[in-house]
Amino acid sequence: MRRKSTGRSATVSKPSAFQSPMFNLTTIAILAGVLILGIGIGIAFSSTTTLSPSNVASREFIDTKAPNPEICVQYGASAMVMDARLFVTLNPFNVYVAQPSMRPGCVLRQNNWALLEQRKLVTSQQVNECKNRLNTFGFTGNLDSDKPDIRCIYQNEAAQNFFMAQPGAVAPNQETERF
Numbered sequence: 224m225r226r227k228s229t230g231r232s233a234t235v236s237k238p239s240a241f242q243s244p245m246f247n248l249t250t251i252a253i254l255a256g257v258l259i260l261g262i263g264i265g266i267a268f269s270s271t272t273t274l275s276p277s278n279v280a281s282r283e284f285i286d287t288k289a290p291n292p293e294i295c296v297q298y299g300a301s302a303m304v305m306d307a308r309l310f311v312t313l314n315p316f317n318v319y320v321a322q323p324s325m326r327p328g329c330v331l332r333q334n335n336w337a338l339l340e341q342r343k344l345v346t347s348q349q350v351n352e353c354k355n356r357l358n359t360f361g362f363t364g365n366l367d368s369d370k371p372d373i374r375c376i377y378q379n380e381a382a383q384n385f386f387m388a389q390p391g392a393v394a395p396n397q398e399t400e401r402f
Contacts (some may be wrong), residue, residue, distance in 0.1 A: 288327040290365050295329035298338055303365050304328035328363040330376065336360060344373055 282301075287291055307323035331338070332344035336353075339345045339360060353360060353375035364371035 285327065289329050290327060290371065291329065291367070293364065294319050294338065298335035299329050299331040302328045302361065304361070309354060310373055327363055330361045331359060333359050339366075339373065342366060344371065349375065 245402075262369070284301060286296055286301045289295040295301050304326050305323045306326075308321040310319040310321070311317070312319075316334070336345070336350055336359075340347065340350060344366065345360065356375070356377070358375045358377045361374055361376040362371050362373040
């Protein structure tokens with residue numbers, strides 16, 4: 224028995240050298256569009272960042288709000304000063320914390336204390352007492368005003384930046400300047 228031929232021949236397509244690559248032009252155009260859109264959205268979010276007292280987002284903002292910013296940046300470091308009161312009762316034992324107040328301040332380097340002495344804001348006795356305890360001076364309020372709040376402050380060596388010490392942090396621990 225012979226089979227009848229239908230007139231159709233089965234053709235097997237062979238891979239051609241001109242066949243489309245893994246990423247064709249349409250795919251590349253879509254990926255480029257997504258990339259450009261992502262960059263545009265990122266720029267839009269970063270340009271709408273507001274620097275206000277309710278949103279302190281940068282060191283530069285803190286530097287500009289410090290008392291006597293030109294003196295602070297040149298002779299020390301700007302700081303955020305937090306005043307809080309703690310109330311401790313003994314019978315029964317409890318600890319209560321009042322609402323803290325935040326204000327801009329400045330921490331002077333030890334070798335720049337003469338600036339305060341020249342303006343007669345601290346006495347040589349206060350400088351000696353602070354130096355003997357290996358502390359430094361910090362202040363809030365304008366140095367040119369009648370009553371800036373100047374205090375001998377202690378640098379806490381045990382304080383750590385836990386944002387840097389967390390697993391997965393990409394930046395190495397930074398050494399801080401000794402004030």
